[in-house]
Amino acid sequence: MGNLLEHMGIERDRVHFSWISSAEATKFVDVVTEVSKTVRALGPNKKLVKDYN
Amino acid sequence: MAGNKTKIVAFLCNWCSYGAADLAGVSRMQYPADIRVIRIPCTGRLSPKFILSALREGADGVWVSG
Amino acid sequence: MDTCINKIREISLELLEKGEVDKVIGFANGTIPMATSPIAVTSKQDIEKLVFNSTCGLNLANYLKQSIKDQKSKIAVIAKGCDARNIVTHIVENQVQRDQLYIIGVPCNGMIDKAKIASLFDDDITSFSEDGDTLNITSSLKEEKLNKKDYLRENCQLCLHKNPVIYDTLAADLVEEQTLDNPFPDVEKIEAMDSDTKWQHFTDLTKNCIRCYACRNACPLCYCPTCFVDESGPQWVGKGQDETDVNTFHFLRAFHCAGRCTDCGACVEACPMDINVRDFTRKLNKDSFEMFGWEAGLDLSKRPPLDVYSPDDPNDFIK
Numbered sequence: 001m002g003n004l005l006e007h008m009g010i011e012r013d014r015v016h017f018s019w020i021s022s023a024e025a026t027k028f029v030d031v032v033t034e035v036s037k038t039v040r041a042l043g044p045n046k047k048l049v050k051d052y053n
Numbered sequence: 054m055a056g057n058k059t060k061i062v063a064f065l066c067n068w069c070s071y072g073a074a075d076l077a078g079v080s081r082m083q084y085p086a087d088i089r090v091i092r093i094p095c096t097g098r099l100s101p102k103f104i105l106s107a108l109r110e111g112a113d114g115v116w117v118s119g
Numbered sequence: 120m121d122t123c124i125n126k127i128r129e130i131s132l133e134l135l136e137k138g139e140v141d142k143v144i145g146f147a148n149g150t151i152p153m154a155t156s157p158i159a160v161t162s163k164q165d166i167e168k169l170v171f172n173s174t175c176g177l178n179l180a181n182y183l184k185q186s187i188k189d190q191k192s193k194i195a196v197i198a199k200g201c202d203a204r205n206i207v208t209h210i211v212e213n214q215v216q217r218d219q220l221y222i223i224g225v226p227c228n229g230m231i232d233k234a235k236i237a238s239l240f241d242d243d244i245t246s247f248s249e250d251g252d253t254l255n256i257t258s259s260l261k262e263e264k265l266n267k268k269d270y271l272r273e274n275c276q277l278c279l280h281k282n283p284v285i286y287d288t289l290a291a292d293l294v295e296e297q298t299l300d301n302p303f304p305d306v307e308k309i310e311a312m313d314s315d316t317k318w319q320h321f322t323d324l325t326k327n328c329i330r331c332y333a334c335r336n337a338c339p340l341c342y343c344p345t346c347f348v349d350e351s352g353p354q355w356v357g358k359g360q361d362e363t364d365v366n367t368f369h370f371l372r373a374f375h376c377a378g379r380c381t382d383c384g385a386c387v388e389a390c391p392m393d394i395n396v397r398d399f400t401r402k403l404n405k406d407s408f409e410m411f412g413w414e415a416g417l418d419l420s421k422r423p424p425l426d427v428y429s430p431d432d433p434n435d436f437i438k
């Protein structure tokens with residue numbers, strides 16, 4: 001999925017996949033932080049966003 | 054851009070990451086507030102359509118976690 | 120190809136006369152020159168309608184499921200290399216039963232790119248015929264003799280499986296398979312672009328799309344009773360010409376073909392706007408080949424890669 005999105009020109013770092021057990025609260029916090037950081041670095045998504053106006 | 058304007062749609066499995074999020078909450082851990090959590094019964098419930106829908110509706114990022 | 124159609128008619132006649140099959144699915148001449156359309160022949164008077172030439176670009180595997188009436192009936196189908204691969208996919212996905220099919224295999228030397236030929240002429244083409252590797256095409260203004268090899272469709276130029284992978288009988292001798300150093304030059308060209316250029320490329324590609332869904336209807340993989348584009352609650356994709364909706368449709372259509380597409384080119388063949396929709400599916404073909412060593416429709420005993428779990432599946436995308 002990520003590969004085809006990237007092929008179409010959606011930045012790879014916008015879609016993340018991870019595996020966290022329900023006991024891993026620290027890993028959860030780490031992953032949220034990392035995901036937020038990479039998505040923030042990309043800035044707002046303009047591609048594939050439906051304009052309802 | 055201001056930190057809290059980023060919108061990340063997080064699809065979290067009820068039994069795994071959703072539990073982890075809950076545990077992080079009760080443990081009063083701090084994490085960025087950019088994510089909007091959608092609880093799914095299992096990561097297998099996720100269809101590629103969900104990811105595209107999220108992006109179409111204006112999400113800046115999507116995070117799928119089992 | 121002339122001898123091959125005689126053989127096809129001969130086999131079809133025999134099958135129908137003996138009552139072994141209810142119908143033969145093949146190609147008939149279309150209503151305009153240089154076009155063929157699928158036909159289901161049920162009686163021997165109609166056998167003469169069957170044709171096979173370099174314009175039979177559609178995929179007949181698409182018409183099997185709707186042609187089989189009940190569990191007892193049996194039909195014959197004419198299958199090129201790619202059709203046969205799609206028949207294998209259909210059998211693996213339990214859409215048809217192998218014992219309900221009689222496959223007349225036709226080794227294929229590629230189909231012609233009609234849009235490319237039409238672009239040589241200023242007016243409509245009035246007649247088309249072929250003689251070996253020479254195509255004779257006339258319009259009211261001029262007459263052209265073309266070499267078939269120069270006017271093959273892109274997917275046929277890159278085809279690695281010209282011979283049918285399963286068949287009950289062959290209508291012609293097997294042809295030599297080509298070997299390519301790089302089967303995915305077109306995908307690599309797009310991969311080399313940066314993400315904005317890629318986005319621009321696909322937006323330009325689909326800007327003429329009229330959302331007629333001919334690509335979906337021509338595709339043998341698209342057999343869902345209700346397609347996601349027709350679902351209204353929730354509506355996954357808008358129905359209009361909006362750029363986002365068009366791109367979402369093409370993206371998801373392609374993604375549904377992941378690990379199943381045989382690159383038969385029926386989608387491109389069917390597109391009235393001449394959009395090369397293969398640009399989407401080709402990437403997935405390349406990925407399934409590189410990640411799983413998989414080419415769709417080659418083996419009845421193998422499940423598609425997205426259907427099975429194996430501990431050594433690539434998983435470096437998961438944190």
